[in-house]
Amino acid sequence: MMNPIAGTKTISPVAGRPNAGRYIPYVVAAVVVLSAPVWAGAYLVSVLTIVGFHAVLALGLVLLTGLAGQVSLGQAMFFGMGAYLSALLTVRAGLPAWPCILVAAVITGVGAALIGFAVLRLRGIIVAGVTLTVNLIFYYLVMSMGQVTGGATGLTGIPRLPYPRGMPYSVFIFAFVWIGVVVLLVFSLNVARSRSGRALRVLNILAGGGEDTAQVLGINTMKYKVSAFVVAAIFASIGGSVYAHYTGVIEPGSFHVQLSVLVAIMVIVGGVATPWGAIVGATLMIGITEVLRAVAPIVLGGPTGAYELVAYGAILVATLLFLPQGLCSLPERVRRRRRADDGH
Amino acid sequence: MTAIDVRSGRLPVGGAQQVPLLDIRGLSAAYGELLVLKDVDLRVNTGELICIIGPNGAGKTTLLKLVNGLLKPSGGEIWFQGERIDGRPAYKVARCGITQMFQDIQLCPTLSVVENVMTGCHVWTRSGFLATGFQSRGARVEESVIRAVAVEQLNSLGLAGRASAWPRQLSWGEQKLVGLARALVARPSLVLLDEPYGGLVQDEIDRLSCLLRELTVSGMTVLMVEHLTDVVMDVASRVVVLHYGEKIAEGLPQEIRRDERVVASYLGE
Numbered sequence: 283m284m285n286p287i288a289g290t291k292t293i294s295p296v297a298g299r300p301n302a303g304r305y306i307p308y309v310v311a312a313v314v315v316l317s318a319p320v321w322a323g324a325y326l327v328s329v330l331t332i333v334g335f336h337a338v339l340a341l342g343l344v345l346l347t348g349l350a351g352q353v354s355l356g357q358a359m360f361f362g363m364g365a366y367l368s369a370l371l372t373v374r375a376g377l378p379a380w381p382c383i384l385v386a387a388v389i390t391g392v393g394a395a396l397i398g399f400a401v402l403r404l405r406g407i408i409v410a411g412v413t414l415t416v417n418l419i420f421y422y423l424v425m426s427m428g429q430v431t432g433g434a435t436g437l438t439g440i441p442r443l444p445y446p447r448g449m450p451y452s453v454f455i456f457a458f459v460w461i462g463v464v465v466l467l468v469f470s471l472n473v474a475r476s477r478s479g480r481a482l483r484v485l486n487i488l489a490g491g492g493e494d495t496a497q498v499l500g501i502n503t504m505k506y507k508v509s510a511f512v513v514a515a516i517f518a519s520i521g522g523s524v525y526a527h528y529t530g531v532i533e534p535g536s537f538h539v540q541l542s543v544l545v546a547i548m549v550i551v552g553g554v555a556t557p558w559g560a561i562v563g564a565t566l567m568i569g570i571t572e573v574l575r576a577v578a579p580i581v582l583g584g585p586t587g588a589y590e591l592v593a594y595g596a597i598l599v600a601t602l603l604f605l606p607q608g609l610c611s612l613p614e615r616v617r618r619r620r621r622a623d624d625g626h
Numbered sequence: 627m628t629a630i631d632v633r634s635g636r637l638p639v640g641g642a643q644q645v646p647l648l649d650i651r652g653l654s655a656a657y658g659e660l661l662v663l664k665d666v667d668l669r670v671n672t673g674e675l676i677c678i679i680g681p682n683g684a685g686k687t688t689l690l691k692l693v694n695g696l697l698k699p700s701g702g703e704i705w706f707q708g709e710r711i712d713g714r715p716a717y718k719v720a721r722c723g724i725t726q727m728f729q730d731i732q733l734c735p736t737l738s739v740v741e742n743v744m745t746g747c748h749v750w751t752r753s754g755f756l757a758t759g760f761q762s763r764g765a766r767v768e769e770s771v772i773r774a775v776a777v778e779q780l781n782s783l784g785l786a787g788r789a790s791a792w793p794r795q796l797s798w799g800e801q802k803l804v805g806l807a808r809a810l811v812a813r814p815s816l817v818l819l820d821e822p823y824g825g826l827v828q829d830e831i832d833r834l835s836c837l838l839r840e841l842t843v844s845g846m847t848v849l850m851v852e853h854l855t856d857v858v859m860d861v862a863s864r865v866v867v868l869h870y871g872e873k874i875a876e877g878l879p880q881e882i883r884r885d886e887r888v889v890a891s892y893l894g895e
Contacts, residue, residue, distance in 0.1 A: 469759040476758030490735040497716035498726045500749030
């Protein structure tokens, strides 16, 4: 076809490609975090491990909510499914832990696909309501099936994962979880920049996309929404399985909807549009929780639970009011402000 | 190309019958109890630029939505390249070779210009979640091909240098061209355009007309809904007039200008 505007310059096929150099600070950050056992104490390593577990949950939610625009409040259920399936297979059936993690992930993925096909026909906030309800059903099922799951008292005696001799188990789990976070982060970033990620963004109603547009472009919207739902569930399942083998004890309260809501807040605070937001949000929220647990009993007195909820609410409201795209949008916002100032 | 009867849009009886690219037979559509399209017949041959005109509420956009699969007809059949496509979901219709540029373009605001155009390639590419997430060789090769195709299309439409921009940074005319680029990289046989000239200034109108002529010369087929009568009469190879859901006329632009029913119901004196 002829160029309708004679004399215009042409652009090369690499135009618009992301610059790899800008990721150097993030690689440095990853090295600093992964070397934490060398420079940090046992307490900080355990806190960072918990941050890692939450980051895994939040990364799945970024794919589902940030890219596909499907608001789910059921991530804790899939975390719980992974934990209970792997724990039951190892404790009750005596199977080795590693294959049990994979089996749990597959079963959770199949379950998520079935739930996804049923739930994701609905739109908007209804999806959040239904996933929250399914999470509650899971909680009460686990509670009521005491002979199998241990009920409210939980399941104990979950074996540790095989780990290298000479390395503390907590350090092994820390390294395993954070290597997992890096792998899932890279996976999520790759998806976000690819054909699949573009398809999810086009159908994302929350970010100005639309399912009609997506369909006309040849995108099977249901398949993509369910795929994102399943991937998020598998992330959560693997995280839950490793969590069970880390703590050795699981109980239903660890997988209640409160965890799903907390993960959603992490994603909103960190930035729903980028996988980095999951890590930033998880670090901030768990960091604040730990600071409150240390400071609140001394300064304010009493248990910290209520203060945590107030703090979560305040942070969520402040983020939505002043930085609706989350903390990860801050650098871009500053750059835009500077450009605007330079322009004047 | 075989000569057609401009009144009926049908091929003459006898002689070699050319299979039309798009064959709409007795198509009807309803929103609830309200019948918005009544028994419409239309045959579109390869390389034609058919314009559908008519007053607001005539059923023009509904007709496009029936063809692209976003709506299901209440009666009638749609055949495309010898295959019946009515009732198929829109994404499957797109895979048959039909694409559309919407009236309000509907570019994705969270994707850059070049990424928006790349979404048009979805229909002929295959990499899924795992392949793209783990950057398989096939996925990387496919991604570079998609980008090259999108950039080439942007170049050909004179949008050089806008690849990294965001849709909100473009003028309305530029957004229309990006929407057209997104449609064209799908390598369609039939392009549906819903009021592509809406909101354009004269220079942009001229440029778009030039582009559409080039497209049809290259063998692409265009089915367009448009309100700008002068433009329609200039670019169309055939004009179809809808009025309250019924086809009241079909023919060459100069014939439509003289049609008394069309003049009375739509064009005016």
